[in-house]
Amino acid sequence: MTSDYEKLREYVFTLEIIDTHEHLPPFEKDRPKDVDVLAEYLRHVFSSDLVSAGLSDEGLALARDAKKPLMKRWKTVEPYWEVSRHTGYGRSLDVAVRELYGIDGINGKTIGKLNEAFLATFSGGHYDRVLKETSRIRCSMEDWQSACVARSGERVDGRYFRPVFRCDGFIAPESKTNLDALAKLTGVPIHSLDDLKHACEVYVDRNVREGAVAIKTGLAYVRPLRFEKVSEAEASEDFTKLFGDSNVVWERAGAWPLRKLQDHMVHFVCTLAQKRGLPMQVHTGLQEGNGNFIYHAEPSQLSNLFMEYRGVRFDVFHIGYPYQQTLSALAKNFPNVFIDFAWAHIISPEAAIRALVEYLDAVPVNKILGFGGDYAFIDGVAGHAWIARENVAKALAFKVKHGSFDLDRACELARMILHDNAAAVFKLDKTPRKKSR
Numbered sequence: 001m002t003s004d005y006e007k008l009r010e011y012v013f014t015l016e017i018i019d020t021h022e023h024l025p026p027f028e029k030d031r032p033k034d035v036d037v038l039a040e041y042l043r044h045v046f047s048s049d050l051v052s053a054g055l056s057d058e059g060l061a062l063a064r065d066a067k068k069p070l071m072k073r074w075k076t077v078e079p080y081w082e083v084s085r086h087t088g089y090g091r092s093l094d095v096a097v098r099e100l101y102g103i104d105g106i107n108g109k110t111i112g113k114l115n116e117a118f119l120a121t122f123s124g125g126h127y128d129r130v131l132k133e134t135s136r137i138r139c140s141m142e143d144w145q146s147a148c149v150a151r152s153g154e155r156v157d158g159r160y161f162r163p164v165f166r167c168d169g170f171i172a173p174e175s176k177t178n179l180d181a182l183a184k185l186t187g188v189p190i191h192s193l194d195d196l197k198h199a200c201e202v203y204v205d206r207n208v209r210e211g212a213v214a215i216k217t218g219l220a221y222v223r224p225l226r227f228e229k230v231s232e233a234e235a236s237e238d239f240t241k242l243f244g245d246s247n248v249v250w251e252r253a254g255a256w257p258l259r260k261l262q263d264h265m266v267h268f269v270c271t272l273a274q275k276r277g278l279p280m281q282v283h284t285g286l287q288e289g290n291g292n293f294i295y296h297a298e299p300s301q302l303s304n305l306f307m308e309y310r311g312v313r314f315d316v317f318h319i320g321y322p323y324q325q326t327l328s329a330l331a332k333n334f335p336n337v338f339i340d341f342a343w344a345h346i347i348s349p350e351a352a353i354r355a356l357v358e359y360l361d362a363v364p365v366n367k368i369l370g371f372g373g374d375y376a377f378i379d380g381v382a383g384h385a386w387i388a389r390e391n392v393a394k395a396l397a398f399k400v401k402h403g404s405f406d407l408d409r410a411c412e413l414a415r416m417i418l419h420d421n422a423a424a425v426f427k428l429d430k431t432p433r434k435k436s437r
Contacts, residue, residue, distance in 0.1 A: 004407050005397035011411050012393045018422035019140035021164075021216075021281065021317065021342035021372030022381065026144045026156040028127040031378065037118035038073055038111070039066040044288070044376040045346070046089040051290045053080040074111050081106070088346035088387070096383030099134055118379070130378050131160050135385040138419065140373065141281075141426065143216050155210070162426065164214045164281060165207040170200040171265040172219065172258070176242050193236045193261075197268055204272050213426045214315065215273055216281040219266075220297035223259065225284065227266040227305060235264035270309040279313040279425055281340070285321040286347055299327050306334045313425055315369065319344040324355045331363045338425055339363065342372025345388040352388075356395035360404065360413070369425065370417035392417055 023044075025031050032040075042050070042064050051060060055077060062068060063077045084090050085106075097103045101117040103110050121129075131137045142161035156163045173179055179190045186206075188199035204215070219225070238261035273280050284299040299320040306314060317340045320327035324344075331337045339359060345352045359368055371388040373381040396410040405413070423429065 004400050005393065007407060008397050008400070008410055008414070009390070009393040012389045012414050012418070015415060015418050016136050016138045017371055017385070017418040018428070019137045019371055019373050020315065020340055020369050020422055021374050022140040022142050023144065023374065023376040024142065024378055026142055026161060028124070028157070031122070033122065034066060036066045036070060037115045038070060039064045040118070040377050041093055041379070044380065046084070046093060048288065048290050049084040049087050049089050050077055050080040053084050055080040070111065070115055074108060078108060088349045091349070092346045092380055092383035092387060094383070095386045096379045099382050099386060100130065100379060126378060127157070127160055130382050134382045137385065141214060162213045163207070163211055164216045165212050166216050166218070167200055167204065167269045168217055168219055170196060170203065171269060172222070172262045173242060179242060193232060193239045196239065200265070200269065201272060204276065208276055208278070214279040214281050215269065218283045220283045221287050221292065223262065224296040225298070225301040227263045229267060230260045230264040232264065234260045270305055270312055274309050274311040279315050281315040281317060283317050284327070285318040285323055294322070298323050299330060303330070306330065306337055310336055312336055313338060315340050315425060317342050318347065319352070319355050321347050321351060324351065325358070328359055328362045331367045338367050338369055340369045340372060341388065343374035345371070345391050346384050349387055349391055353391045353395045356392065357398055360395070360399055365413055365416055366421050366424070368417050369422045
């Protein structure tokens with residue numbers, strides 16, 4: 001007899017889903033060519049687990065050097081890979097190679113065969129295979145642009161992506177050189193705070209015309225997420241410091257002396273988002289890489305923005321992990337706060353399942369966006385999407401088992417979590433993409 005979980009899982013794997021966050025090359029032709037499978041798979045996230053397990057910086061650099069012999073590099077990382085393969089990051093890669101290449105896991109016996117299959121993907125059609133055929137992703141929100149100064153006019157492949165852009169370069173300029181680059185980007189000479197704000201507005205409107213569906217900020221990587229209300233006079237004082245020495249670029253920690261300028265500009269960007277109906281995606285919780293101040297990214301620090309800019313839909317990333325319960329309270333309290341599972345299903349699959357179970361008790365279900373791949377290379381998306389579907393099915397099956405709702409309702413909720421809620425937040429279309437159970 002087929003269990004409710006098996007029925008639900010089968011249904012969840014038929015759904016077309018929306019992916020709220022990717023860092024993929026915006027066109028398949030832009031994939032880096034000077035890589036093999038080991039260099040590619042260690043570009044992002046899983047490399048952090050290997051370093052955490054003890055891999056040295058030199059060892060990681062060697063592993064990423066596709067000019068060196070593959071097996072020599074594999075032997076360097078193998079001990080750390082083996083103790084990390086059961087993390088969400090490791091499992092995602094094993095699932096990806098199974099689903100895409102029919103290879104049972106990544107190890108010393110399979111790495112050569114896997115590399116041959118991986119290199120063959122450069123003949124074309126791999127985006128379609130991964131994003132459409134394997135992962136059944138309707139579209140992905142694509143955050144390709146630099147966190148500082150993004151290139152003007154950059155497009156994405158509309159078959160797969162909708163563009164998301166950043167204003168962080170306008171919020172946190174680090175030198176007069178940065179201001180000159182922003183002026184060149186926008187065509188607006190920047191000599192004052194008013195000029196900076198005008199250039200930022202020009203940039204926002206250009207991106208909207210080019211089809212952008214949201215603004216993203218990753219400022220939690222460099223500073224705390226508390227953005228105070230700062231007067232123009234105080235922000236202007238900070239702005240003038242950028243003209244003190246055009247050859248000095250602030251270090252990451254050194255950007256803090258300009259915190260009043262940054263705070264003021266964040267509020268300004270929120271006003272632009274509110275007037276233009278743009279959601280704001282905000283990185284919270286764990287930062288990618290090794291070594292950072294996680295408490296800088298604790299999501300309750302954003303509460304003043306949530307309260308002041310009630311017309312902005314705040315898409316709060318990564319379930320705030322490890323502050324997922326805090327985010328639950330925020331989404332429960334604020335109509336404009338949405339919980340986004342981008343990255344979360346592979347940070348800790350079990351934590352993601354438990355969080356979704358709790359969110360379904362605490363938060364209206366339309367506030368939950370169930371999947372964002374958050375990968376810089378294409379194969380990882382397939383593994384992450386598979387784990388996300390499994391996690392959603394497990395969480396909903398748990399709720400059915402304990403009497404929260406029946407199987408038919410669970411299927412409706414799965415469609416909302418994995419498709420309909422994101423379609424509403426990003427104002428895609430009103431047509432639900434679903435199959436009947």
